[in-house]
Amino acid sequence: MLIGIVGKPSCGKSTFFKALTLAEVAIASYPFTTIKPNRGVGYVRVNCADRFFGVQCNPREGYCLNGERFVPVELLDVAGLVPGAHEGKGLGNQFLDDLRQAHVLIHIIDASGSTNESGEPVPAGSHDPARDIRFLENELDLWYLSILKKPWEKFSRQAFVEKKKVNIAIARQFSGLNATESMVAGIIDALKLDSENATRWSGDELQGFATELRRRTKPMIIAANKVDAPAGRDNFERLRQMFPEYKVIPCSAESELALKEAAKKGMIEYASGNSSFSIRDESLLSQQQLNGLSFIKESVIDKYGSTGVQETLNRAVFDVLKLIAVFPGGLNKLSDQYGRVLPDCFLMPPNSTSLDFAFRIHSDIGNSFIRAIDVKKRLAVGREHILSSGDVIEIVSAK
Ligand SMILES: Nc1nc2c(ncn2[C@@H]2O[C@H](COP(=O)(O)OP(=O)(O)OP(=O)(O)O)[C@@H](O)[C@H]2O)c(=O)[nH]1
Ligand SMILES: [Mg+2]
Secondary structure, three states: OEEEEEOOOOOOHHHHHHHHHOOOOOOOOOOOOOOOOEEEEEEEEEEOOHHHHOOOOOOOOOEEEOOEEEEEEEEEEOOOOOOOHHHOOOOOOHHHHHOOOOOEEEEEEEOOOOEOOOOOEOOOOOOOOHHHHHHHHHHHHHHHHHHHHOOHHHHHHHHHHOOOOHHHHHHHHOHHHOOOHHHHHHHHHHOOOOOOOHHHOOHHHHHHHHHHHHHHHOOEEEEEEOOOOOOHHHHHHHHHHHOOOOOEEEOOHHHHHHHHHHHHOOOEEOOOOOOOOEEOOHHHOOHHHHHHHHHHHHHHHHHHOOOOHHHHHHHHHHHHOOOEEEEEOOOOOOEOOOOOEOOOOEEEOOOOEHHHHHHHHOHHHHHOEEEEEEOOOOEEEOOOOEOOOOOEEEEEEOO
C-alpha cells in the first residue's frame, strides 16, 4: 500500500513526510524544493494486542511504545503541483505519474494562507486555501482524462467490435491506477453510461467518468497544515465547513518534526500522536529550545489536541481506506520461532476473511487452510469469518 503526499509547492509536504519518516529530505520556503519524489516508511498507530494478553511484544517491523504499536506504511512525497500541471506547467505531469500507484492521497494545504497557488510567499492570510482544494481535484481529473483519452477511440471501438465488456477493457487500461473491473462497472452503472458501446460516450460523459474514477482510485484526506500560524485556525474551521465531503485535519508538520527530533535526541518524551510531551531535564535545554517547545504546546497541542500529523496518517489508512490491523498469534503461543512475541501486525482491506488472512501470511498456508482461531475470544472460526481490527488470529493449516 502506498500513500501519496500531494499539494502545491511550499505547503509543507516534505516537512510532513520528514516528520513521519525522519528521512533526510530538503525543506525550504521556495517553490519546487522537491523535484524527485521521496519514498520512505512512516508508521500508523494502533492499539497493540500485547496489552490484552499482559505481555510485551517484539515487533519485527516498526515499534511499540507502552501498548501503542507503530506499523509501517509506505509514503511518497512528490513535487509541488501547480495549475496547468497536467499540460506540463511547473514540473509538469511527470510526478503525476509518480502518484499512479498511490492508494490514498494526503492533500497538504497551507492553512496559513501565506503562499499563493504557485507556492510563492504572499502576506499571511491573503491567499484563500479553499481554492487550492478545487484546483488540485481539477488537475487530477484532467490528468485522468488525458490518460483515458489517448487510447480511447481505439480500445472503445475494439471492445465494441469484439463484444468485450467495456468495464474489463477500461479496468485493464487503468490497472496501474488501481482500478478494478467491479469498480469500473459500478461507475458505469452509477453514471448511467452506455455499457454496451463506449464509442457513444460524449466528451462530458468521459470527463464525468474520469472524475468518478479519480475519486474512487485516489480517495483523499486534507491536512490543514501550518495551523500554528495566525490565520491557520480560521482557515481550518472554514475549510472543514466548506468541504464536508472530506476529512479535514488541523495540522502542524513543523511542530511534529521538532518534537520528533527532540525526542530522538532524548530531550523530551513523546510518541507520535500523543496529546502531550514531557521535558526530561529542563537544565539541559537552551532558552530558545524551551521557548520553541512552549510555543508548540500552547499554539498547537493545547489548541488542537495533537500536532495532527499522526492523526492524518491514521485516518487516511483507517477511516478513508478502512483498513483493519490484524495480528497473527497462537492460542498456546503468541511468539514466532525466534521467540518474538506478536511479531507482526498486518493491515488488511475491509471485510477481509480468515482465509484472506491465511493467504496474507503465506500462500501455502492459505492453500492448506483448515480453520482459524480468534485467539482473544478463544473461538474457532471458519474461512468466511470476517475479521475486525485488533483481532489476533491463529491459522490451523495442513502445512
Ligand atoms: N509555520 C509553519 N511552517 C511550515 C509548516 N510546515 C512546513 N512549513 C514551512 O513551509 C516551507 C515549505 O516546506 P516544505 O516542506 O519544503 O514544502 P513542500 O510542500 O515540500 O514544498 P515543495 O517541495 O517546494 O513543493 C518551509 O519553510 C517550512 O519550514 C508548519 O506546520 N508550520
Ligand atoms: Mg518538498
